[in-house]
Amino acid sequence: MEQKLQETTTGRQMPEKFCKEAFRKYTELQELIQNTYALDGAAITEAKKRWDSIAKPIGSLGIFEDMIGRLAGIQKTPDILLHQKAMVVFCSDNGVVEEGVTQTDSSVTAIVTRNIAKGCANINHMARTVNAQVIPVDMGINSDIVESEVWQRKVSYGTGNIAKEPAMTSDNMLKALQTGIELAGELKAKGFHILGTGEMGIGNTTTSSAVASALLHLLPEEVTGRGAGLSDDGLKRKIQVIYKALEINRPDREDPFDILMKLGGYDIAGMAGLYLGGMKYGVPVIIDGFISSVAALVAKRICPEVVDFMLPSHKSKEPAANLILKELGLTPVIAGNLALGEGTGAVMLFPLLDMALSVYRSSTTFDAIQIKAYERFELS
Numbered sequence: 001m002e003q004k005l006q007e008t009t010t011g012r013q014m015p016e017k018f019c020k021e022a023f024r025k026y027t028e029l030q031e032l033i034q035n036t037y038a039l040d041g042a043a044i045t046e047a048k049k050r051w052d053s054i055a056k057p058i059g060s061l062g063i064f065e066d067m068i069g070r071l072a073g074i075q076k077t078p079d080i081l082l083h084q085k086a087m088v089v090f091c092s093d094n095g096v097v098e099e100g101v102t103q104t105d106s107s108v109t110a111i112v113t114r115n116i117a118k119g120c121a122n123i124n125h126m127a128r129t130v131n132a133q134v135i136p137v138d139m140g141i142n143s144d145i146v147e148s149e150v151w152q153r154k155v156s157y158g159t160g161n162i163a164k165e166p167a168m169t170s171d172n173m174l175k176a177l178q179t180g181i182e183l184a185g186e187l188k189a190k191g192f193h194i195l196g197t198g199e200m201g202i203g204n205t206t207t208s209s210a211v212a213s214a215l216l217h218l219l220p221e222e223v224t225g226r227g228a229g230l231s232d233d234g235l236k237r238k239i240q241v242i243y244k245a246l247e248i249n250r251p252d253r254e255d256p257f258d259i260l261m262k263l264g265g266y267d268i269a270g271m272a273g274l275y276l277g278g279m280k281y282g283v284p285v286i287i288d289g290f291i292s293s294v295a296a297l298v299a300k301r302i303c304p305e306v307v308d309f310m311l312p313s314h315k316s317k318e319p320a321a322n323l324i325l326k327e328l329g330l331t332p333v334i335a336g337n338l339a340l341g342e343g344t345g346a347v348m349l350f351p352l353l354d355m356a357l358s359v360y361r362s363s364t365t366f367d368a369i370q371i372k373a374y375e376r377f378e379l380s
């Protein structure tokens with residue numbers, strides 16, 4: 001099932017089949033893949049100068065100084081704005097749940113999505129403390145969600161059971177990816193300065209582990225954890241199901257589209273699209289936990305430079321969390337052993353960024369307080 005790859009105008013390799021009719025319908029995605037994107041180097045230099053003028057040891061806010069610099073590069077200005085924040089929670093069902101890989105059944109996806117709409121899920125409580133808006137998006141819940149607070153972007157009623165068939169058709173995979181890209185554009189137009197990713201989809205640690213196994217060429221047992229909670233027997237069954245999914249679907253391990261289509265979910269595809277859209281529209285996107293970082297890796301395999309437009313937040317409790325972040329080349333700042341999802345780790349980065357930004361914006365510079373530094377060393 002090896003696919004032929006075709007060169008795009010940027011020299012990026014794209015599977016031949018996606019250069020044909022099916023792909024051409026998705027003009028935003030097509031356009032994105034054919035362009036290249038870069039951070040604004042002048043804005044980053046200006047941000048670094050600003051950090052170095054502040055009365056503190058040079059580089060002493062560590063990774064946060066880099067993050068603020070990166071935000072300047074993404075927003076293309078050293079005058080970074082972060083006050084309009086949104087958590088985009090991609091909600092979708094996964095056919096693989098029928099294999100007994102989860103602690104609860106699929107109905108919990110819709111229940112929690114409705115709670116997010118009502119403002120009473122875990123993510124809402126946390127987001128409220130930092131004034132971030134929570135936007136639940138129905139990407140593929142297997143029932144109708146009528147609450148008006150939920151953005152309707154349903155691709156289909158759930159995905160196929162990956163232990164028996166591909167998760168989705170190539171058309172639906174492309175639709176879900178493009179939906180994420182479009183959401184980044186819509187949210188930027190609504191005035192949001194920064195986005196965080198979240199997801200709600202019972203069974204999505206199984207799909208994420210399957211995608212991670214294929215992308216990283218690792219055995220299922222190396223990338224599979226207990227998700228929302230599984231016994232030892234449950235974990236063994238989950239690993240066997242992922243073996244079966246890889247065997248049945250035989251994804252082309254060099255082709256992120258093929259892996260996403262056969263083993264992923266609409267939540268993973270939507271998040272991958274949001275990262276790509278963040279790059280296209282110049283909006284920073286925060287990665288949440290394992291599921292969200294697997295989506296980030298899919299996006300990276302589609303467009304490597306997308307990583308410059310993402311910010312890591314935490315290292316999840318799932319066993320492959322670190323491996324994925326390493327592969328992305330990103331260092332998480334929160335080591336909380338979280339295993340919740342919904343974007344609950346990503347939202348924690350908002351107040352940390354606000355604090356760093358308050359120092360960055362302060363007028364307490366070396367000049368202002370008349371400190372004469374004999375030597376200015378960068379902390380190493």
Ligand SMILES: Cc1cc2ncn([C@H]3O[C@H](COP(=O)(O)O)[C@@H](O)[C@H]3O)c2cc1C
Pocket residue numbers: 101102103104108112199200201202203204205206226227228229339340341342
């Ligand atoms: C009540 C409840 C609320 C949740 N909120 C997020 N998740 C998290 O758990 C799910 C992934 O774990 P698994 O693959 O084991 O199903 C996702 O929906 C994730 O967001 C939840 C899970 C449950 C049970």
Ligand SMILES: O=C(O)c1cccnc1
Pocket residue numbers: 205227228288289290291292316317318338339340341342
């Ligand atoms: O790290 C995650 O994304 C995660 C882990 C367990 C359950 N839900 C999400």
